[in-house]
Amino acid sequence: MPFSKELMKGAAELIVLQALCDHGESYGYQLVQTIADTNNNIFEMQEGTLYPILYRLESKGLVTSQKRTAPSGKERRYYTITKSGKKVLAERLGEFQSFMRAMKNALSLSV
Amino acid sequence: MSRPLETFFDALEPGLMRTEYADRLREEIAAHVEDKTSVLLLSGFKEEEAEARSVQSLGDPRNVRNSFNRAMKLRSPLHCFLETVFVAVLSVPLYFLCAALLFSSLMMASSIFAPGQEDFGVEMLWHILPQLVGILAALPCFYLLTIGRLAEYWDTRKTRNACLTVLVMLPMMLVFRHFLTLLGMDDHEVHSSLLPFGTLALVLSFGYGAASVWWSSRMHEGWIRETATGMKQDTSLSRFALRAKEWMPTMLGALFLLYVAVTTGVQWMTDQRLLQKYDTGWVSALLAPRMTLEGVLHVSLLGLNDTNPLIGIWAFGILLTLLGVYCLYVISEFMRRRKRTERRHFPWLQACILSYVIALLCLSSTQAPVIGWEVPVSNVSQRVEKRLAGPFARFGKYLDHSFSTFTYGVASDSDGFLIQTASERKQLRLSHIVSTGAYSLVREKDVQPFTSPFPQLGEINPFMASYTLPTGLTCYHRKLEAFTQPGMEIEVRNVSSLTGYPVTDSYEQGAPPECNFVTYRGKTVYTMPDPYVLKAAAVSSDERWLLLVLSATNTDFVYLADVGKNLNDT
Structure with missing residues (x-):
């Protein structure tokens, strides 16, 4: 299901961080697969946009990357969530849940 | 593809x-x-x-x-510039504040002093520390930039903003008050003589601070983000540790490089003798040879130097050479690989160390003594032939900082000088000296057992109550303002004998003469901007060598001048 850009803007980082947290270190294609599998293709992200998200997370120190040889024998860049990345993820999840509760209340009141 | x-x-x-x-x-x-x-x-x-x-x-x-x-949006150039100015302004007073607090308030139990004040002067062995403190003080300021969203920080945290503003202004105000003094509110000679230095130092400090932060912020915007190899694999690092690890080498490198450039520039532009005068004061913090690396090298080789100066000089030279080669190798490797996909940031730290090594090499050759030879008192009995020290002879002076403040007298005998300090007597044989330019120190083995009664020519008093100056020696003296009118010069010519003057602190009552410069039979053999106490002087029997002992603030120097050549020229 395609969501609007505005809605996805903050959520994309959260989804990537969560995927890295759940599945450990992964390279780009693995991450796309993980996200698609986990969400049953609800989030249909353009796969190319994953990399800018990863770069931004890396520049914030939330993930790290390292080039390694994958089981296929080819060299891939593996991404790993850092301690501070996990901390930020926990904070944002808490925020998100509060936001969802508030939205739910607000919307049900207005209906 | x-x-x-x-x-x-x-x-x-x-x-x-x-x-x-x-x-x-x-x-x-x-x-x-x-x-x-x-x-x-x-x-x-x-x-x-x-x-x-x-x-x-x-x-x-x-x-x-x-x-x-x-x-990956970049911040606007204006944003970067404002942050740069802010952090630069913040870092400079912090530098001074920390140094002042450490050396004046804490150690001297007095109020906060600013650079340029007499009381700010530090002991010989301590003058390396203000630089370390300054750099350490600047680091938290630069760390502010690594937060990256400084503007947001200032906009959203109003309370903290207000508190920080006070903290920022406090050291500024404290330093500014004393800077006014430096600018001429007090026309004391020391202040007025320090004015150009103080002004230059502050201007350079601000400029250097601004340039450092601007440079660093530019790197922060992307250049050093590509340093991924190795560092970012470590998931155990906290955000702070990761940032610190990522920033530290670059920051220190950038600071160090600019520091070397500025201090080297200052030193080259300034009269060496003037710098020597302020050797023990805050200006020494600006001098490249007093920087951290030298401190580390000096301390690490001190034991070796005391044991065998020749080995010390070689070790110092080899160590510097290895450092230089290593830095060149790292930089060349970077240049070779810079086109590869896996980009790395420029090895700033190595570039800085390399520039420091080059600075040492250049400065060591430009710092030839004004007269033939200058030897710290405690090492007057050690001589190393330049021939044996090879290409590293010029480093001899960097290893020879163990000054002492003995009182002593000197006299000449048939083959050299007799030197009596408070604790020992030494004989310096001139027959071993071919030319002052051929030696960097005086060799230990030339010290002979003292056998003859001391002195033979001059009256010796280890407490300087009296002694005789050689005929032909002229001491020019500028008296302190406290005793005479400012700028008044008094010329003391042909002081043949000061014997019999009482020991006193007052020049007026006959303490040893203080000389701006000394001539021997019309030829200038020693000159300094401010008067130093001429503790002793002697001429060798063949009238070729003149030995002067002068006392600086807490250092005594022995100057050996080859006056024979000058006299022949005359």
């Missing part, structure tokens, strides 16, 4: 703002397509179709590009 992928890149790359990421993005997307294509091939797609579908799944290249540009 497949055709669809090439088309994708052709559409993606032209508008990419952070070109330093282009190679990496291209590489990862190509790998992504390769993986996806393999999966599709296994699912039964034909190769061409599989590739086309893989590329299609990446999305519109314009969207990817826009997404990238949004994610």
Whole structure:
């Protein structure tokens, strides 16, 4: 299901961080697969946009990357969530849940 | 590379703002397509179709590009500039404040002093520390930049903003008050003589601070983000530790390089004798040879130097050479690999160390003594022939800092000088000296057992109550303002004997003469901007060598001048 850009803007980082947290270190294609599998293709992200998200997370120190040889024998860049990345993820999840509760209340009141 | 992928890149790359990421993005997307294509091939797609579908799944290249540009957006130049100014202004007073607190308030139990005040002067062995303190004090300021969203920070945290403003202003005000004094509110000679230095130092400090932070902020914006190798694999690092690890070498490198450049420039532009005068004061913190690296090298080789100066000089020279070669190697490796995909930041630290080594080499050759020879008192009995020290002879002076403040007398005998300090007597044999330019120190083995009654020519009093100056020696003296009118000069010519003057602190009552410069039979053999106490002087029997002992603030120097050559010229 395609969501609007505005809605996805903050959520994309959260989804990537969560995927890295759940599945450990992964390279780009693995991450796309993980996200698609986990969400049953609800989030249909353009796969190319994953990399800018990863770069931004890396520049914030939330993930790290390292080039390694994958089981296929080819060299891939593996991404790993850092301690501070996990901390930020926990904070944002808490925020998100509060936001969802508030939205739910607000919307049900207005209906 | 497949055709669809090439088309994708052709559409993606032209508008990419952070070109330093282009190679990496291209590489990862190509790998992504390769993986996806393999999966599709296994699912039964034909190769061409599989590739086309893989590329299609990446999305519109314009969207990817826009997404990238949004994610890696740079801050505006104005934003960077304002942050730079802010942090630069913040760092300089912190530097002074920390140094002042450490050396004046804490150690001298007095109020806060600013550079330029007499009380700010530090002991010989301590003058390396203000630089370390200054750098350490500046680091937290620079760390502010690593938070990265400084503007947001200041906008949203109003309370903290207010508190920080006070903290920022406090050291500024404290320093400013004393800077006014330095600017001429008090026309004391020391202050007025320090004015150019103080002004220059402050201007350079501000400029250097601003340049450092500007430079660092630029690097922060992307240059050093590509340092991924090794550092970012460590997931155990906290955000702070990661940042610190990422920033520390670059920050210290940038600071160090600018510091070397500025201090070296100051030293080259300034009269060496004037710098020597302020050797024990705050100005020494600006001098390149007093910097951290020298401190480390000196301390590490001190034991060796005391045991055998020649080995010390060689060790110092070899160590510096190795450092220089290592730095050159690292920089050349960077230059060789800079075009590779895996980018790394420029090895600033190595560049700084290299520039420091070069500075030492250059300065050591430009710092030839004004007269033939200058030897710290405690090492007057050690001599190293330049021939034996080889290319590293010039480093001799860097290893010879163990000054002492003995009182002593000197006299000449048939083959040299007799030197009596408070604790020992030494004989310096002149027959071993061919030319003052051929030696850097005086060799220990030339010290002979003292056998003859001391003195033979001059009256010796270890407490300087009295002694005789050689005939022909002229001491020019500028008296302190406290006793006479400012700027008044008194010329003391042909002081044949000061014997019998009482021991006193007052010049007026006959303490040893203080000399701005000394001539021997019309030839200048010693000159300094401010008067030093001439503790003793003697001329060798053949009238070729003149030995002067002068006392600085807490250092005594022995000057050996080859006056014979001058006299012959006359």
